[in-house]
Amino acid sequence: MKRIFLFLATNLAVVVVLGVVASLLGVNRYLTAQGLNLGALLVFAFLMGFGGAFISLLISKPMAKWSAGVQVIAQPRNADEAWIVETVRRFADQAKIGMPEVGIFEGEPNAFATGAFKNSALVAVSTGLLQGMTREEVEAVIGHEVAHIANGDMVTMTLIQGVMNTFVVFLSRVIGYIVDGWLNRGEERRGPGIGYYVTTIVLDILLGFVAAMIVAWFSRQREFRADRGSTELMGRRQPMIHALARLGGMVPGELPKSLQSMGITSGVGKLFSTHPPIEERIAALQQAA
Secondary structure: OHHHHHHHHHHHHHHHHHHHHHHHHOOOOOEEOOEEOHHHHHHHHHHHHHHHHHHHHHOHHHHHHHHHOOEEOOOOOOHHHHHHHHHHHHHHHHHOOOOOEEEEEOOOOOEEEEOOOHHHOEEEEEHHHHHHOOHHHHHHHHHHHHHHHHOOHHHHHHHHHHHHHHHHHHHHHHHHHHHHHHHOOOOOOOOOOHHHHHHHHHHHHHHHHHHHHHHHHHHHHHHHHHHHHHHHHHOOOHHHHHHHHHHHOOOOOOOOHHHHHHEOOOOOOOOOOOOOOHHHHHHHHHHOO
């Protein structure tokens, strides 16, 4: 219930803020008496597309802590917590990034990394992961998450999502304007008609699915890179291969929707899955030079 409320509240806040900003800047006035102002529409699409993506990025760490119930390890309370913090510190030094915050959350086997900047990120692992894996396997998973941070994956995914959002907003409105003009051909146009609004809504949905598939494809490539990054940090492939094999036999914990692209999951539905199948990831590591 909390995840649903969080998802709806975040999206509502983003829409309201961007709508107010667009109105104040006048960039939502792309439909004029002379027709469609493509320049104004492109600015509007850019603001809406990248605005939502960057707002989500900037609030990703605090939202992750709250929505997943992450307990940040400010001061290790036992040997296990001290080992986790030291492992993250060692990998962060090797990857030449700032020390991320380290946290633990209750749940089935999973882990994620998030944050807007390389030098102030968050790495969190679940209690299920710690209890169900050997230390070497947990170390490999932590290396995978640190590799995500070192590769700048959070920012890269935000940029890709922003570009996709911009194209969706821009194309849906251009095509909607054309369709509306065709439906009302021969009549004096005094503003957008029902054809414009219906076409725009339908295309927002359809193009949104296409954009989601493209973003998911980039995300899957990013997972292969993070797997290789873990092997480089550890100096060998077997721990990551063993960790993936064990995850393949587990039911990875469900993460909040805003974190799923940064966690370790098996994914369902290849076109929309943010993670490749475990078997493909293992095969890629085994074939790596």
